[in-house]
Amino acid sequence: MERMDSAPGGYHGRYLKVDVSTGRSESITIPAAILRHYIGGVGLGAWLLRRETAGQPDALAPDAPLIFIFSPLVGSPLTTSAKFAVVAKSPLTERINDALASSHFAIAGKKTGYDALVIVGRAAELSGLLISPDGVELVSLADLRGTMIPDAERRLRAAYRDEYRFAVIGPAGEQLVRYATISHDGRHAGRGGLGAVMGAKNLKALGVRGDRLTPLAHPAEVVRLSKELSRKSFGAATEKYRELGTAANLLVFNRLGTLPTRNFQMGEFAEAAQLAPETLAVQRDKARKSCAACTIGCEHLYSLGDGQAPVRVEYENLFALGPLCGVSDSDAVLQACRLCDEYGLDTISAGGTIAFAMECAERGFIDLPDYRFGRADTLVAAIERIGRREREGDWLAEGSRRLADRIGHGSAAFAAHVKGLELPGYEPRALQTMALGFAVGTRGADHNRSGAYQADFSDDVDRRDLTVDDVHHAIRTENEAAIIDSLILCKFLRGVFADKFGEMAQMLGYVTGWDVDAGELQRTAERIVTEKKRYNISQGWTPSEDTLPERFLSTSLAGGNSAGASLDRNRLRELIRAYNLGRGWDADGYVMDKVAD
Amino acid sequence: MTVTVELLGMVRRRAGRSRFEVDAVTLDALLGALARECPELDGYCLDSAGLKPGFLLSLNGERFTRGGTALLSDGDQILLLSADAGG
Secondary structure (H helix, E strand, O other), rough: OOOOOOOOOOOOOEEEEEEEOOOEEEEEEEEEEHHHHOOOOEEEHHHHHHHOOOOOOOOOOOOOOOEEEEOOOOOOOOOOOOOEEEEEEEEOOOOOOEEEEEEEHHHHHHHOOOOOEEEEEEOOOOOOEEEEEOHHHHHHHEHHOOOOOOHHHHHHHHHHOOOEEEEEHHHHHHOOOEEEEEEEEEEOOOOOOHHHHHHHHHHHHHHHHHOOOOOOOOOOHHHOOOHHHHHHOHHHHHHHHHHHHHHHHHHHHHHHHHOOOOOOOOOOOOOOOHOOOHHHHHHEEEEEEEEOOOOOOOOEOOOOOOOOOEEEEEHHHHHHHHHHHHHHHHHHHHHHHHHHHHHHHHHHHHHHHHHHHHHHHHOOOOOOOOOOOOOHHHHHHHHHHHOOOOOOHHHHHHHHHHHHHOOOOOOOOOOOEOEEEEEEOOOOOOHHHHHHHHHOOOOOOOOOOOOOOOHHOOOOOOOOOHHHHHHHHHHHHHHHHHHHHHHHOOHHHHHHHHOOHHHHHHHHHHOOOOOOHHHHHHHHHHHHHHHHHHHHOOOOOOOOHHHOOOOHHHHHOOOOOOOOOOHHHHHHHHHHHHHHHOOOOOOOOOOOOOOOO | OOOEEOOHHHHHHHHHEEEEEEEOEHHHHHHHHHHHHHHEEEEEEOOOOOOOOOOHHHHHHHHEOOOOOOEEOOOOOEEEEEEOOOO
């Protein structure tokens, strides 16, 4: 199996499709024009998902494809480029889901000789899928059933003498928890339940190895750019991530009244300081790590004591498992973070669903007397039960939307999700560009595919009173994310680019040999966002899905610096209409045939 | 006018303090006073043109700004923070 002669630099020009029901595999050529139109990562993944999906399969059905996809930059010396995307229909949203992770899995996966690995079917028993240039092998991993992610990774490394890099699922993925993750080396393709899709295929692990390299079209220029980008990555634009990590947001958001607290009932948490990295760093041993091939080093790990491995702490973990559940006990929150990592659970959806259950219990809608805001013991116990689908954990494993359907009593009004995906830690009434981004997001409430909060944290808009004239900021930041996530680079580099599209076009051109400029990347971004929308429409999307839960549209924000912030249904509808028209779609959000092919 | 400047995130870490009280009539004047009061911030988030790109002010928690000639009142609170909210 050789690289396609006609493939541009950075590509193999083909993907591998494996049916784990039969073990059969097929190498399929990707036309060069498609590579240029969708680049890689979430862009090419969206195109592949649409191509490989027949009809409207259940997300957990054998014929629903699970796609691991790389990018032309993987394997290059460009900092932060060791990333892969996982793309599938989400069991949480039944819409497109694309999640990214950074690790050596990306480099090893691309060395298999393929730009993407498409998996369908269901193995007869819990298995590992091994892919290399030598072929495809399905091996029994029945003895790993129920193992936590670090243990599974350790045993696989030992069994295969480090020849393969393994992406694995934990007990949550095996149990089809709808927000289970896929993990490698402490990093997670976290959102939307891709671990459950892998579990539904009876795959505990995907192992990759290889020696197939892709040439760079202009290697000297790539090296020069790489050195320049690495140098800039040490500067002020990434300082926050190096010094405090993403958790630095906690006290800032709290002061601004944008820190979601007690299931989005308030925008301020009185005990936030107990969880802040500024406090944790004084109280605990701390270490710092980097992703593979990254010069930023944003990972901050804090000790839990008693010989336990240190815990990686991010803002989203802290917000979801702390203030959102009203919990300020840092030992418990760190323990909850660790358990999510080990079971393979998305921390945002786990915290969001537990917080929702706490409010339902406090209102007397469900008989769970331990579910009270602030109960650290309940938080930790709930995660264990979700990860194993035991007792009430079996309900919570379905996510807040399905849980609200089950509970009734009008609880859907305060189940904080969009399209089924729980909201990340940005209070939408006080950050209204982000609110729009959440509402229209193809994968649901999401701060990574829509970077609209960047506009809220600027002097471009009034974050508490967004108007239709501001909607272009949501489109702009979503387009930027589409390109960054397709190249794939770390978003924390955003601040180092003076001309984002221009500099990224130069990077892509030197790797591939294409004469690509900023204007082309702008059109590519629009095409990628539209491709994701087309997939959702093919799976039954309707305009009524593009909204926010009732709480955000009928209740003003309480507490803190943003108290009184509100966003009503009519204004949101106008913003969404302007967004759709700004995208070149019709006012309801349907894609017209003439758009961006 | 005596106003309070509260520093958040990396700005607080750089300054080694969480708040200042300064006399200033406008936000632009406040930035000048801040550079004199806290030399650690001069060159970091402040330069001769005012607030450097990537940093923001908020007057009493209202809309973000980068300075200007809006008149301040006694007791106003101004937040100073970096604009990188990604997480």
